[in-house]
Amino acid sequence: MAELALAYHDDPNIDPDDWFEIIEGEKIMAASAKSGHNIVAGRIFSEFDRFFISRSIIALAILDCDVYLPDGNIFRPDLCIVSDLTLIGKDGKVHGVPDLCVEVLSPSTMKNDLGIKKVLYEKYGVKEYWIIDQLSCNIYTHMLDGDHYRLNEACHFYNQTELEALTDKERSEIKDKIQVGIYPELSIDLKYIFRSLFN
DSSP: OHHHHHHHHHOTTOOTTSOEEEETTEEEEOOOOOHHHHHHHHHHHHHHHHHHHHHTOOOEEEESOOEEOGGGOEEOOSEEEESOGGGBOTTSOEESOOSEEEEEOOTTTHHHHHTHHHHHHHHHTOSEEEEEETTTTEEEEEEEETTEEEEEEEEEOOOHHHHHTSOHHHHHTOOOEEEOSSOTTOEEEHHHHHTTTOO
């Protein structure tokens, strides 16, 4: 499996736009993401980036970058957060375990994002893993607790029609921001993430 990853890394004939991952020795192709997918990831990126700059935190938010995990797996999360900048090689790729990974679900990647990739992120020690269902406007965050993930947040962005169908009590209980586990001072407004896309 590591040999496949090395061949991918060293092959000058590989088109960087030929999007694939290597998961447990298997080369997995995927279609390019649609605009809504990229907008959601980009908005989350901008919140992390702004936060790091404003607090002078040495960490990077990186969009759609190859991540070389142990044992030859290569993932390309929609967004990852890296605080150990020595993991970023001269090739601009991440060689090691990010602190946080975000996957925005697509029909072609959903099974892996919810299954084997979650298992492997957990195994390698990614501290926080977000799964975003852009169509239902749901975000699920998982925090590493010992050797296993626990569900940390489950948030839904309510559009106007959904809000009108709720009782006053239900509306008062809506969580409109998502709390970042590894940076407790940072919370991200769901309205900012999903606005004008699906409602």
